[in-house]
Amino acid sequence: MAEVVHPPILLKGVSKSFKDGRVHALDDLSFDVRPGEFVSVVGPSGCGKTTLLRLINGLIKPDGGEVLVNGRPPEPTQNMAIVFQSARLLPWRTVVSNIEFVLRIRGHSRLDSRSRALALLGVVGLRDFADAHPHELSGGMQQRVGLARALAVEPDVLLMDEPFAALDAMTRETLRIELLRLWERRHMAVVFVTHDIDEAIILSQRIVVLRPRPGRIDAIIPVDLPGPRSQTDPRGLPVFAELRRSLWDRIQAMGREGTALEELAGAFGRPAPTDDPTR
Numbered sequence: 001m002a003e004v005v006h007p008p009i010l011l012k013g014v015s016k017s018f019k020d021g022r023v024h025a026l027d028d029l030s031f032d033v034r035p036g037e038f039v040s041v042v043g044p045s046g047c048g049k050t051t052l053l054r055l056i057n058g059l060i061k062p063d064g065g066e067v068l069v070n071g072r073p074p075e076p077t078q079n080m081a082i083v084f085q086s087a088r089l090l091p092w093r094t095v096v097s098n099i100e101f102v103l104r105i106r107g108h109s110r111l112d113s114r115s116r117a118l119a120l121l122g123v124v125g126l127r128d129f130a131d132a133h134p135h136e137l138s139g140g141m142q143q144r145v146g147l148a149r150a151l152a153v154e155p156d157v158l159l160m161d162e163p164f165a166a167l168d169a170m171t172r173e174t175l176r177i178e179l180l181r182l183w184e185r186r187h188m189a190v191v192f193v194t195h196d197i198d199e200a201i202i203l204s205q206r207i208v209v210l211r212p213r214p215g216r217i218d219a220i221i222p223v224d225l226p227g228p229r230s231q232t233d234p235r236g237l238p239v240f241a242e243l244r245r246s247l248w249d250r251i252q253a254m255g256r257e258g259t260a261l262e263e264l265a266g267a268f269g270r271p272a273p274t275d276d277p278t279r
């Protein structure tokens, strides 16, 4: 009999409330992430993006519906990694030891952990900083270490919660390309939360748009751009402008339906007039 292939991530009618049901964070969310797929999640502040990642990661449980990772409810033993807005490195450990640490607790030998950690630091361009401590690194470099640490466990599911939001524009750009290169090489399933529409289009194969109060799926938008993404900047392409416009229109429509438009504009960054394809 043919083996059943489960999607890396599957959500079926997932709901989640906090404060004894007074805060309805997510309502009836259903979508899947296919093997090797890069999916971004966008939506205004408070629409449940982080809650969604925490549900997939198994840090919290849904009140209703089902979250499945590789066909099973999420659990710590699964090959999943999460990257946050700040790298959250252990300050008393060196850079290389921060990565070795996660390998050691997964049962890798001391020797193997070190060689893997050093190889990964090479991949993210930080081999020369192996023996530095986190405070000696810039925010962008720390985030690179965080990425290397997440990849060390060779996850087949990588969750990212606005990982580049705190970085300057240039570092952000460099890390995006680095992430795309790593993804093209390893092809893990990625769920990437961002407030930045351009970033979502540049990185993803599909974009899940959430609407707030309670968080629901507004649309799932396929992003069909010529690849490989790490080598082609789509921002000059007509299809990019069209996608950007349609996402922006969608967000404006949410505003008209009652969500404060200014909040949305602040959260997403209104397209500059010169970038506006309709002008």
Ligand SMILES: Nc1ncnc2c1ncn2[C@@H]1O[C@H](COP(=O)(O)OP(=O)(O)OP(=O)(O)O)[C@@H](O)[C@H]1O
Residues within 6 Å of the ligand: 018, 019, 023, 024, 025, 043, 044, 045, 046, 047, 048, 049, 050, 051, 052
């Ligand atoms: N542990 C919690 N206890 C109580 N309420 C919570 C908790 N976690 C999230 N919430 C509420 O659930 C809703 C969704 O929060 P969440 O952090 O997932 O949104 P978000 O889309 O990630 O927001 P942002 O873009 O501002 O980071 C919010 O109303 C938030 O206040």
